[in-house]
Amino acid sequence: MTMREAVPVHILSGFLGSGKTTLLTQALDYYKLKGLKPAVLMNELGDVNLDGMMVEDDVPMTEMLSGCICCTIRGDLGLELRDLIREHQPDVIFVECTGAANPIEILDGVTDASLLTELELRSVVTVVDAVQLHERHQKGTGKTYRLMQDQIRCATHLILNKMDLIEPSDLVKIEQLVREWNPVAPITVTVHCQVDLSLFERSAGSVPIPESGGQKEAHVCSHEDGDACSHPSHQHGHAGHEGHEHAAEGEKHHSHDHVMVYTHYFDNPIDSEQFEALVGRLPEEIYRAKGILKFSDTGSDSLFLFQYAYREMDFVKITPKENVPNVAVFIGEHFSKERLAADLAALELSEGVQKD
Numbered sequence: 001m002t003m004r005e006a007v008p009v010h011i012l013s014g015f016l017g018s019g020k021t022t023l024l025t026q027a028l029d030y031y032k033l034k035g036l037k038p039a040v041l042m043n044e045l046g047d048v049n050l051d052g053m054m055v056e057d058d059v060p061m062t063e064m065l066s067g068c069i070c071c072t073i074r075g076d077l078g079l080e081l082r083d084l085i086r087e088h089q090p091d092v093i094f095v096e097c098t099g100a101a102n103p104i105e106i107l108d109g110v111t112d113a114s115l116l117t118e119l120e121l122r123s124v125v126t127v128v129d130a131v132q133l134h135e136r137h138q139k140g141t142g143k144t145y146r147l148m149q150d151q152i153r154c155a156t157h158l159i160l161n162k163m164d165l166i167e168p169s170d171l172v173k174i175e176q177l178v179r180e181w182n183p184v185a186p187i188t189v190t191v192h193c194q195v196d197l198s199l200f201e202r203s204a205g206s207v208p209i210p211e212s213g214g215q216k217e218a219h220v221c222s223h224e225d226g227d228a229c230s231h232p233s234h235q236h237g238h239a240g241h242e243g244h245e246h247a248a249e250g251e252k253h254h255s256h257d258h259v260m261v262y263t264h265y266f267d268n269p270i271d272s273e274q275f276e277a278l279v280g281r282l283p284e285e286i287y288r289a290k291g292i293l294k295f296s297d298t299g300s301d302s303l304f305l306f307q308y309a310y311r312e313m314d315f316v317k318i319t320p321k322e323n324v325p326n327v328a329v330f331i332g333e334h335f336s337k338e339r340l341a342a343d344l345a346a347l348e349l350s351e352g353v354q355k356d
């Protein structure tokens, strides 16, 4: 067997809807333009991979669905990465975490000792939704806020995204906040994640891999209590939160245990205006939604990729090559799935009534 160099791996982290897929698609184009072969491991909480629709067919992609790689399916991460490498021999791999994932747990999976010769973790890039962070900071509490903190702390690069939605005066505050939590990672301020993509190449060696046996204590995060992570590349002890070790695996709490997902499959096309009105009325506990929708009022065969992230709605017309489900995924905390399901079903019902 010929020895290949270890494949560089980049972890894309960031809260739900912050812009990870937006960054990923640009990074893939960047590598392809250089004549290189990128691959993707994508993890989604829901049971359909809608973000995967944004990745072109020539990019090898492994999907880990219906769970979060940072906990429920973490054990499979190393195996999936290894299979991806052996099957496709990519030049670089991007791991897109679910927005609810704590990246430090994924670091654990990626730096598994048995993988050391095959892959090399190069960076953890966290995309920060500046609007969400700002608003949640003003409230100052909540599990989501603490998860965002962890995602920021564990990054080797920070992308402060959605600047078009932020007042310049707030930007200063957000930058200060992020700096407090992560004093070392370079920060890039962006709209639609437009960064100099050579950052992925410059990041060489910034996340040293533990030497043997995984040395898991070197990068374990305590999320529930808002503690700092002791990251291998920047062991930043915060006042009162010195580098710490975690309790045993079974005692770990995950800061996204509270995140709920509801997936709705539509049997029939629905009215676009009624759907928009419904999304406009969603409770604030539902902070992310996406889907592929077939509307009854926008011409024949019109399919739309639907995005909703922190009260911003977006519809893009798509023409998929294969049959795709008519589906919407809703993600949030403590919302009533039954009520949402009933509201969505009512859209289909009212369609039927209109047609009769």
Ligand SMILES: Nc1nc2c(ncn2[C@@H]2O[C@H](COP(=O)(O)OP(=O)(O)OP(=O)(O)O)[C@@H](O)[C@H]2O)c(=O)[nH]1
Residues within 6 Å of the ligand: 014, 015, 016, 017, 018, 019, 020, 021, 022, 023, 051, 098, 099, 100, 161, 162, 163, 164, 165, 190, 191, 192, 193, 288, 307, 308, 309, 312, 313, 314
């Ligand atoms: N206004 C604005 N919208 C943005 C910006 N960046 C991304 N978006 C939009 O935000 C939505 C979510 O972007 P994604 O890239 O899918 O976010 P994500 O982090 O991959 O989302 P999850 O995978 O669900 O966690 C999309 O509708 C994007 O078009 C930005 O800078 N400004």
